Amino acid sequence: MMAYEANFDGLVGPTHNYSGLSVGNIASVTYKHQVSNPKHAALQGLEKMYALANLGLIQGVIAPQMRPEIKILRRLGFSGSDRCVLQQASQHAPQLLTSCYSASSMWAANAATASPSADTNDRRIHFTPANLVSHFHRSIEHQTTARILAAMFNDDRHFCHHQPLPASAQLGDEGAANHMRFCDQYGNQGVEMFVFGGYGFDQQQQAPTQYPARQTYEASAAIARLHQLDPQQVVMAQQNPLLIDQGVFHNDVIAVGNQQTLFCHQQAFLNKADLYQQLHMKMGANFSIIEVPDDLVSISDAISSYLFNSQLVTLPNGDVSLILPQQCQDNSRVWQYIQQLLQSNLGINRVDLFDLSQSMQNGGGPACLRLRVVLTVEEQQAVNPAVLLTDSLFKQLQAWIHLHYRDRLVEADFADPSLLLQSQTALDELTHILKLGSVYDFQRI
Numbered sequence: 001m002m003a004y005e006a007n008f009d010g011l012v013g014p015t016h017n018y019s020g021l022s023v024g025n026i027a028s029v030t031y032k033h034q035v036s037n038p039k040h041a042a043l044q045g046l047e048k049m050y051a052l053a054n055l056g057l058i059q060g061v062i063a064p065q066m067r068p069e070i071k072i073l074r075r076l077g078f079s080g081s082d083r084c085v086l087q088q089a090s091q092h093a094p095q096l097l098t099s100c101y102s103a104s105s106m107w108a109a110n111a112a113t114a115s116p117s118a119d120t121n122d123r124r125i126h127f128t129p130a131n132l133v134s135h136f137h138r139s140i141e142h143q144t145t146a147r148i149l150a151a152m153f154n155d156d157r158h159f160c161h162h163q164p165l166p167a168s169a170q171l172g173d174e175g176a177a178n179h180m181r182f183c184d185q186y187g188n189q190g191v192e193m194f195v196f197g198g199y200g201f202d203q204q205q206q207a208p209t210q211y212p213a214r215q216t217y218e219a220s221a222a223i224a225r226l227h228q229l230d231p232q233q234v235v236m237a238q239q240n241p242l243l244i245d246q247g248v249f250h251n252d253v254i255a256v257g258n259q260q261t262l263f264c265h266q267q268a269f270l271n272k273a274d275l276y277q278q279l280h281m282k283m284g285a286n287f288s289i290i291e292v293p294d295d296l297v298s299i300s301d302a303i304s305s306y307l308f309n310s311q312l313v314t315l316p317n318g319d320v321s322l323i324l325p326q327q328c329q330d331n332s333r334v335w336q337y338i339q340q341l342l343q344s345n346l347g348i349n350r351v352d353l354f355d356l357s358q359s360m361q362n363g364g365g366p367a368c369l370r371l372r373v374v375l376t377v378e379e380q381q382a383v384n385p386a387v388l389l390t391d392s393l394f395k396q397l398q399a400w401i402h403l404h405y406r407d408r409l410v411e412a413d414f415a416d417p418s419l420l421l422q423s424q425t426a427l428d429e430l431t432h433i434l435k436l437g438s439v440y441d442f443q444r445i
Contacts, residue, residue: 002377003118003187005258006058007311007370008152008387009049010108011397011430012042013064014423017409018362019098021137034361038103039405041358045106045369046401048354050394052323055352056316058380059389060152061397062371065105065144066427066440068420072100072140083417090415099137101414106359107368109252110138110175111145113223116374117158118189119181121228124160125379127153128223130175131164134214139167147439153373155382162226165219170200172212173219176371177250180257182283186374191282193235194220195251195269197244206270208244215239215250235278238270247303252367254302258312261320261347263290265302290346296337305331307338309365312348321350323366329353386435396433400426 016038053059070082076096078085089097105111115126129145132138142164153159165171178197183190197213199205207213217236224234239251248254248268255264260283269275280287292307302308304327311323328334328351341348359369375383386393404426406419413419424442431439438444 001118001187003116003185003374004058004380005186005313006060006373006375006380007052008060008062008108008373009045009370010062010106010111011064012038012045012106012359013067013103014038014405014426015067015101015409015419016041016103016106016358016362017101017411019102019411021099021102021104021135033411036409037358037407038409039401039407042401042405043398044354044356044358046394046397048356048366048369049389051352051354052313053389055321057313058375060383060387061389061393061434062108062111062152062387063148063427063430063434063436063439064103065141066442067101067103067423068097068414069100069140070420071441073097082420086415086417086420094411097414098411100140102137104138105141105145107364108371109177109368111371112149113173113176113179113227114371114373115192115227115229116181116186116190117376117379118187118374119192119227119229119233122160124158125153125373125375126160126162126227128162128173128226129164130173131167131171132174133167133169133172134174134212144439148436151436151439152384152387153382154384158379158382165222168200170216171219171222172200172214172216173223174214174250177252177368178215178220180255180262181374182257182262182279182287183259184286186259187376189230189233191233191235191279192224192229193237193257193279194224195237195239195255196220197239198241206241208241210245211247211249213239213241213244233282235275235282237275240267240270243267243299246299248299252309253306254308256308256310256312256367258320259314260286261288261290261312263308263312263348264292265297265299265308266291266293267299288347290341290348292337297334301331301334305334306360306365307334309367311366311370319350320348321352322348323352323354325360325365326353326355326357327360384435386433393433400429400433404429
């Protein structure tokens with residue numbers, strides 16, 4: 001059956017800031033406490049979406065979370081008016097307040113794992129929102145994420161929505177950032193590859209020692225079962241724990257896949273010989289692994305440039321493009337490798353560069369910003385049409401951002417109740433633009 005891969009990007013929220021909350025994410029820690037520009041960040045992300053839509057790809061929009069998360073602060077003992085809650089938290093628990101202001105839902109690759117109908121037993125697209133238990137500021141996202149996804153994909157004839165996995169470190173799930181799918185044509189049954197950082201229950205297995213392994217084997221296996229995948233079409237791969245300790249916190253920092261191509265660093269996986277053999281056996285002779293040698297691109301260069309946090313996409317004319325952040329061109333060693341790659345005739349024949357500096361400085365590149373969903377023509381028609389990017393929606397969202405977003409934000413602003421009101425006003429209007437209904441707590445009182 002004919003199908004297409006769509007990208008649904010997270011809109012950057014009005015409270016985008018640099019608070020350095022993500023342990024193990026080098027950029028997040030490096031830019032801690034610097035001044036952010038939420039308006040610029042949102043426009044950069046929107047412009048990437050529009051550019052991909054103009055390349056002929058299906059492009060959608062995922063609404064951000066409402067921040068600050070007042071309900072969580074109340075659950076943690078702060079009381080009174082919203083103004084009082086913010087002031088109390090600012091005075092007595094500033095780190096909690098900072099976490100409740102995080103705009104990290106912009107990185108939609110962590111929103112959920114999606115399996116296409118060609119792979120599932122009931123021939124529906126399955127979604128499981130990520131529980132994101134490794135970090136408090138992200139662990140409070142999944143409830144709203146589930147509502148937003150249900151409002152976007154709201155036809156149970158075509159879409160199946162699961163609850164997040166139980167909120168346990170042993171079942172830590174970070175979503176599609178640790179999931180890849182390989183296939184010949186998008187509409188045919190594919191091979192789904194789940195990448196995990198460690199085991200939740202078997203402490204004897206190899207694991208990182210400095211930073212947490214955010215995705216567990218047990219979580220990945222549970223999602224494969226929930227999504228009704230054929231076990232013969234599933235591959236479980238473990239990240240190299242040494243790389244996690246160097247800042248490779250998700251698989252999408254060190255590898256990306258699309259159709260019959262895996263593009264990865266040579267140190268990306270543990271037991272890679274067995275992994276590569278599995279992939280070749282399941283995918284056949286046309287499957288290609290483009291492994292980047294460490295002597296051409298070091299781990300530190302890969303992390304700083306986010307070469308592998310690219311989107312690997314097939315365009316309607318058959319071209320295969322790497323959607324890269326500008327930092328790849330700024331790094332001479334990485335850029336030299338990319339030129340060699342384009343000349344090598346290995347299946348990637350173009351690159352498209354984007355300025356995503358606001359997101360990059362917080363630790364997320366092009367791949368972090370999007371959730372991939374394979375859709376048949378019929379399934380695409382069942383998607384909430386208001387979330388699919390058109391010229392009209394692009395212009396409407398541009399105007400919305402200019403109207404509601406600040407161009408400067410620092411942590412000292414977090415006690416200001418007007419920022420809360422600005423965010424509520426903006427997101428209330430956005431739910432009307434995207435026809436999502438009442439997905440935010442403040443709309444459901």
